[in-house]
Amino acid sequence: MSAGRHAHIPIAGTAASQAAGMLDAFCAAEQLPDEVAWRLRVVLDEIVANVVAYANHGPGATMDVWFSRDDDLVKISVADDGPAFDPLARPLPNVTLPLEQRQVGGLGIALVRSLMDDVQYERTTRNILTIRKRIEPGGGDGEAGGHADPAQHS
Amino acid sequence: MQIQHSIHDGVTVIAPAGRIDTTTSPMVEEAVRRVVDSGARDVVINFAGAEYISSAGLRVFLVLAKRMRDLKGRLVLCGMPEPVRQVFHLAGFMPLFLIEPSQDQALARFVTQA
Numbered sequence: 001m002s003a004g005r006h007a008h009i010p011i012a013g014t015a016a017s018q019a020a021g022m023l024d025a026f027c028a029a030e031q032l033p034d035e036v037a038w039r040l041r042v043v044l045d046e047i048v049a050n051v052v053a054y055a056n057h058g059p060g061a062t063m064d065v066w067f068s069r070d071d072d073l074v075k076i077s078v079a080d081d082g083p084a085f086d087p088l089a090r091p092l093p094n095v096t097l098p099l100e101q102r103q104v105g106g107l108g109i110a111l112v113r114s115l116m117d118d119v120q121y122e123r124t125t126r127n128i129l130t131i132r133k134r135i136e137p138g139g140g141d142g143e144a145g146g147h148a149d150p151a152q153h154s
Numbered sequence: 155m156q157i158q159h160s161i162h163d164g165v166t167v168i169a170p171a172g173r174i175d176t177t178t179s180p181m182v183e184e185a186v187r188r189v190v191d192s193g194a195r196d197v198v199i200n201f202a203g204a205e206y207i208s209s210a211g212l213r214v215f216l217v218l219a220k221r222m223r224d225l226k227g228r229l230v231l232c233g234m235p236e237p238v239r240q241v242f243h244l245a246g247f248m249p250l251f252l253i254e255p256s257q258d259q260a261l262a263r264f265v266t267q268a
Contacts, residue, residue, distance in 0.1 A: 014177075016175065016176040016177050017176075017177040020173075020175070020177065038205065038206040038237040039237075041173065041175070041205075041206055041208075042175070042206050042207070042208045042237070042241060045175040045176050045177075045208040045210065046208055046209060048176070049176045049208075049209075049210060052176075095245060095246025095247075096246060099216075099219055099220060099223065099250050100220065100223075102216055102250065104209055104212055104213040104216060107209040107212060107245055108208070108209040108210075110244070110245070111208070111209055111241060111244055111245065114244045115244070
C-alpha cells in the first residue's frame, strides 16, 4: 500500500490540467503501466470536466482529488460541494444513432464506466465520485493488457 | 499539444499530437475549423501522435463529421493508437467515420474515389 496523494483544486478553467498534472505525478511515482495510465487520464478528464460544468460553484470554490494505490488496485476520488448530482443516474447515450442525431452529452460518464472496473457515487454533504481500476498482472502493452494492435505501420 | 497541418495533393492533413482532452480540445477545434473555413473539403485527421482522447475531443470530431457532410466534403481518420481507437469504439464512433490504419492508406482513399 502506497501513501495516497491529495489535491485541493480551484474549480476553474484550468482544473482539468491541474488534476492531470497531479495524476501524471501519481502515475510516475507508482510506475503504472501505460494501459492503466491512459485510462485514468481519460477518466479523470471526464470527471473533472463534469464537476466544472455542473457543480454550482461561486468564486473560490474548490474540488478535492485523492489518488491511492493498494497493491494492484488504483483508486481515485473526486469531491465537490455542489448540489447533489449523481452522474451514474444519467441515461447512457444511444451510441447507435446515425451521425445527424448523435450527441456527446453523457458520453463522458459512459466512458468512465467502460474504462474503469468500478465507479461509485456517494452523497454526503458533498458529491463524491470514486473510480477503481485493477492493474492486470504483466500489464502495459503485453498480452495480458489487452490485444495489441495488429495493424502494421509502414 | 502540437498540431501539424500539411497538404498532400490537395488533401489537408491535420495531425494533433499529445493529449486530446478538455484542456487541449479548443486548440484542435480551432485548427480544424480554420482549415474548413478556408475551403478545405478533403480532410485527413492523423492521430498517430495522439496519446489519448477524451469526450471533449470526440465532440470536436463529431462536429467536424457533421460539418463535412453538410459541405459534401470528405473526411478520413487514420493512425489511431490503441487508446484512441478504444475510446472511438466505446463511444460507438467507429461507424460514423471512414478510418484507415495509415496516412498513406487514408490519402489513397481520395485518389481511388476521385
